[in-house]
Amino acid sequence: MKKENRSQEVTEDQELVEMGKFYFVNGKYDEAVEEFKKALKVNPGSPEIFYNLGLVYESRNKPEEAIKMYKKALAIDPKYKLAKQHYEKLIGL
Amino acid sequence: MSKRQFLIIGLGTFGINLARYLSEKNAEVTAIDRDEQRTQEASSFLQNVITGDATDEKMLRSIGLSDIDVAVVSLSKNLESSILITLLLRELGAKKIIVKSINQMHARIATRVGADRVIYPEVEMAKKLAESLVSPNILEEIELSPDYNLVEIVVPKKFWNKTLRQANIRGVYNLNVIAIKRKVPILNDAGESDIKEEINIAPLAEDEFAEGDIIVVIGKEPDIEKLNTD
Numbered sequence: 660m661k662k663e664n665r666s667q668e669v670t671e672d673q674e675l676v677e678m679g680k681f682y683f684v685n686g687k688y689d690e691a692v693e694e695f696k697k698a699l700k701v702n703p704g705s706p707e708i709f710y711n712l713g714l715v716y717e718s719r720n721k722p723e724e725a726i727k728m729y730k731k732a733l734a735i736d737p738k739y740k741l742a743k744q745h746y747e748k749l750i751g752l
Numbered sequence: 753m754s755k756r757q758f759l760i761i762g763l764g765t766f767g768i769n770l771a772r773y774l775s776e777k778n779a780e781v782t783a784i785d786r787d788e789q790r791t792q793e794a795s796s797f798l799q800n801v802i803t804g805d806a807t808d809e810k811m812l813r814s815i816g817l818s819d820i821d822v823a824v825v826s827l828s829k830n831l832e833s834s835i836l837i838t839l840l841l842r843e844l845g846a847k848k849i850i851v852k853s854i855n856q857m858h859a860r861i862a863t864r865v866g867a868d869r870v871i872y873p874e875v876e877m878a879k880k881l882a883e884s885l886v887s888p889n890i891l892e893e894i895e896l897s898p899d900y901n902l903v904e905i906v907v908p909k910k911f912w913n914k915t916l917r918q919a920n921i922r923g924v925y926n927l928n929v930i931a932i933k934r935k936v937p938i939l940n941d942a943g944e945s946d947i948k949e950e951i952n953i954a955p956l957a958e959d960e961f962a963e964g965d966i967i968v969v970i971g972k973e974p975d976i977e978k979l980n981t982d
Contacts, residue, residue, distance in 0.1 A: 680945045684937045688963070714945055718935045719964040720906045741944060 672702035676711065683715055691715050706736040713745060722749050755780045759815065759823040759846075761806045761837055763790040766852055766873060767826035771798055782815060807836045809844075817844045825867075826852040835861050842866025889980055891966060903976050904933070907965040910982075917957040925979045927971035929955060934965050 679694030695712045702708065713728030729746035732739050756779050760771050763785035774781050775797055782800040785791050791803040804811050817823070823846045827834040831854050841849050842865065851867040853859040859870040883893060892904040911919045921927050932952040940946050952959060961967070969976065 680939065683945055684939055686937065686962070711945055714937070714947055718937055718947055720935075720966065741946060745947075 672698045672705065672708075675701065676705075676708060679708075679711060683711065683718075688715050688719055704735055706732040706739050706742065709735070710739060710742045710745075713742065717745060717749065725749060756821045757819055758782070759817070759820045760784070760826060761823065762826040762828065762834075762852075763787070763794050764826065764828040766828065767824070768794055770824060770826065782820070784811075784815075807833050807840070809840055812837075812840055812844055817841065817846045820846060822848045822850060824850045824852070825862075827854075828852070829854070831855075831858050834858065835865055838862050838867050839865040887977075887980055890976075896970070899972055900970060901973055901976060902930075902968065902970050904966050904968050905976070905980060907932075907961045907963075907967050908979065908982070909963075911961045912963045913960060915958050915960050916955055919961065921969070921979065925971065926975045927969045927979060929967050929969050931955065931968040932959065932961065932965050933968065934962065 675694050675698035679691045679698060682688075682691035682694060692712065692715055695708050695715070698705070698708045699712075709728045709732035713725045713732065716722075716725035716728060726746065726749050729742045729749070732742040733746060736742075758774055758779055758781045760767050760774075760781060760783045763771065763783055767783070767785070768790065771781050771783050771794055780800075781798055782802070783791070783794050783798055784802045784804060784806045785794070786803070786805055788803050791801045794801045802811070802815075806812060823841050825834050825837050825841070827837070834851065834854065835858070838849055838851055848868050849866060850869045850871060851859075851862040853862060853870045853872045859872060862870050880893075883890065889906040889908075890903055891906065894902045896902055911921075916929060921929055930953070932955050934950050934952070935947045936950050938946050938948045969979070
């Protein structure tokens with residue numbers, strides 16, 4: 660029973676991430692952030708969600724918030740290539 | 753077209769990084785330092801690295817300065833050697849000499865003995881940092897003349913979703929918008945989200961500003977300041 664619940668949660672967080680990405684590529688940044696934050700509540704350990712939040716902040720020229728998000732993504736997955744590229748660019752490496 | 757040739761004297765942090773970036777840009781670089789450890793490090797990406805004392809006139813002559821387009825003296829501590837090398841480079845016919853200054857007195861002397869340009873990276877960086885801390889919306893500033901600057905600035909909120917015509921930046925602030933930079937969200941082939949930076953050079957009156965845009969403007973500093981603080 661427990662296993663079934665877990666698989667439902669994974670699906671839910673993926674759906675929220677996809678929704679957030681949809682809003683993001685359509686330039687609806689507030690909605691994208693909302694979806695990613697909802698996804699984080701379901702799966703707080705997902706580097707992908709932090710990375711996507713970082714992208715939204717970076718697109719809106721909020722580099723400090725973006726750096727925080729990329730750092731969180733990298734703390735969970737130090738090999739996250741895209742997060743690393745964006746993080747290093749923002750901190751001037 | 754033949755490659756531009758550079759001579760870098762002094763392989764401290766500044767010199768070695770300068771050498772690395774120049775070689776990455778396909779320039780031909782010769783580097784000199786007295787310290788063998790530093791020259792060994794530079795040998796990993798440069799072909800012409802000399803371990804030796806650049807105050808030695810014979811050694812400098814042997815390099816063939818007539819082929820060098822720009823010589824950079826980047827000694828970080830030894831003021832006397834830096835001045836002597838600058839003088840020798842000038843006497844031996846170096847085309848252009850750039851000296852990394854150690855302090856203000858050094859900058860004045862280096863100019864007197866033949867430096868074409870004196871740079872002071874720490875002071876320049878401190879100035880840039882101070883400007884970016886005081887005006888975080890101004891991302892880059894280039895002085896075009898004592899009166900006019902070229903500036904990259906985050907587009908103010910009041911201009912979001914307005915056209916250039918509606919914003920009337922030229923009329924109100926006496927500034928010319930020469931480009932709009934935008935980070936455009938994309939999905940890559942793997943379905944991952946990413947950002948692509950697009951630049952709209954010479955934007956038209958009907959082009960619209962969006963949240964997050966960076967505008968490149970030319971104008972006088974007080975006008976730029978007014979735009980930034982209004």
